[in-house]
Amino acid sequence: MKSAIVIGGGITGLTLGWALQRAGKSVRVLEKSAQGGGAIRTLRRDGYLAEAGPNSLLVTSPALESFLRGLGLGPQMLKPTESAKKRYILKDDEFVVAPMGGGGIISTPLFSTGAKFRLVGELFAKKPSGLLEESLASFVERHFGPEVLDYAVNPFVGGIYAGDPRKLSAQHAFPMLAEAENDSGSVIIGMIKKRRAKHARGETFKPYSLSFRDGLQALPDAIAAKLGPALNLSAEVLSIEQIDSRWSVTWRNATGVEQTDVTDELYLTIPSFALADLPLPDKVTESLSLLTEIEYPPVASVALGFDRSKVAHPLDGFGGLIPEMEDRAALGMLFSSSLFTGRAPDGKVLLTVFLGGARQPEIAQKAPEEIQEIAVHEVNHLLGATGKPEFAEVTVWPRAIPQYNVGYSDFLDQIAATENAFPGLHLLGNYRGGISVGQCIINAAEAVEPLG
Known part of the structure; x- marks a missing residue:
């Protein structure tokens, strides 16, 4: 039986552990805190139920929905x-309903008449030749003008990434926009074509936001219950060594007992800034040193x-x-x-x-x-x-959300180079492939086998 050790018990690590377990592998998940789930934490007091971290999960596919139901969470969804249904955006110190369609864009006070005509002009946009990467702010202003940047994209980015559109990479932070431009020149036309292609393939699933009756923490709690004794909380990793094509991990459990496990596959799912604190072999630490520069x-x-x-x-x-x-x-x-x-x-x-x-x-x-x-x-x-x-x-x-800023491909290249140089070592987390809870689940599950 193939074996695997997962270091990190956030939503990525938990999902990965369960996916490996379902694939028939011997799995151990090591989490240094006393609770799994990472930033997903639900607080209950005085009749209130509040989320300390993410507040909802975007369900983007039937496969992800099926995954959640497979955890037994159907009755809680x-x-x-x-x-x-309404979303508000602040303008002149008052919350204004955000436009949700073509008619709303025509009537919204968020944009001037000139800005609305600029949106029509985007239908005829062409991608400049030789442009490989640019900031989200530059991309949006080039296509839609400064008002859409200031009163649509800027607040949206603040809500999703807590980030700065002048620093975020359009190609890495919002790849669907870049893909639409690559396909059609016009982002609007590219998105319409993508939607029509999905319908032609019979893909009619509409993404929706989701939580659970007991709060979002019900999700990591359910996966932890599936993992059972494979999940080790309050676990301290003492040393990691590469032995030929395998990995040796010495760790201390919650009661202070030390043990060493040798595994075929080693998965690191902790935040990128925490990798420098892991007792990895010096060559691995050196190879991953660039990742400490990712902004959180x-x-x-x-x-x-x-x-x-x-x-x-x-x-x-x-x-x-x-x-x-x-x-x-x-x-x-x-x-x-x-x-x-x-x-x-x-x-x-x-x-x-x-x-x-x-x-x-x-x-x-x-x-x-x-x-x-x-x-x-x-x-x-x-x-x-x-x-x-x-x-x-x-x-x-203190370090909340990784920023997919301009130049992010350097980090991705370094991750790929490290995995190639050290067989059996894998890096996953919200700093790679998407920051949302749902995307972390998809990425972790599909690192083992296709989801659904």
């Missing part, structure tokens, strides 16, 4: 409420609970994104109790405010009480909340 800006997530009567905004949507042009402290906020049921007691509302990121990293580096005060001020000013919250939880992620 929650889609967003009907009221969560800090992000603070602040969950706030109010009596419904204390918030003036109707909260009839998913939440609100905040463009950098608006010069606010927050990146955006979710209307968490409007998004999924069971997030707040009757007569109460739960909001989640995000601060910091590449835009204003210094805010996420303040003391928790200062961060909470800033978040409350933003909610009071932008949503008409009054008084202090009756529930508050501040979670700070």
Whole structure:
């Protein structure tokens, strides 16, 4: 029987461990913390259910949906409420409903008449010759103009990556845009052609956001239960050595007992910045040294609970994104109790405010009480909340989301070179192949066999 050791018990490591186990391999997953799931953490207190990390999972295919149901999570699956269909974007200090289609774009106050005509002109766009990579800001401005960059893409990037579109790579952070341009010159026409091709193949699945009745942590908890004793929490890796074509890992378990396992395959699923702290052979550490340069800006997530009567905004949507042009402290906020049921007691509302990121990293580096005060001020000013919250939880992620900035191909090349140089060594995580929870699951599962 082939064996495998997975170092890292975040969602990638857990999914990978279970996929390897299902493929008939002897598996051991080593996680240094006392809980699996990485950044996926659900908090429960005083009748509130809040997420400290990711708030939802985007289901992009029937195969991913089937994977979740295969974990026994079908009865727990929650889609967003009907009221969560609206998305808001801040303009001139007021939340405006974001356009969701052609008619909405024509009527939206987010863009001027000139900007709307510029969108029509994009239909005739051509890709410049010799252009290999550019920033997302440059790409969007070239196709759609500065207003779309400032009041659509900039806030969207702040909500997804907590990143800066002037630094993010269009080709790596949003490959679908680059692919559409490569195919048709016009991004709009390229996306339409892609959608039509999917329908012609009979692919009619519509992606949707998802959580669970007990919160997103139900997902890693379910995989951990499937892994059983193969998952080792509070495990400290003491040494890693390459022995011919195999790998020897010495580690200490939660009770202080040391043991050594020799394995055919070694998978590293920890964040890229943590690789330098692993006791790897010097040659491997040296080969991976470039990965320490991947940017991970800090992000603070602040969950706030109010009596419904204390918030003036109707909260009839998913939440609100905040463009950098608006010069606010927050990146955006979710209307968490409007998004999924069971997030707040009757007569109460739960909001989640995000601060910091590449835009204003210094805010996420303040003391928790200062961060909470800033978040409350933003909610009071932008949503008409009054008084202090009756529930508050501040979670700070000092290095939150890897940024797929211009030049990211250098990191990918180095990863590939390392794997080629050291057979049996594999690197996976949200710094490679997509940052979302759903994409991490897909990447991990398909490292073993096709999902679905």
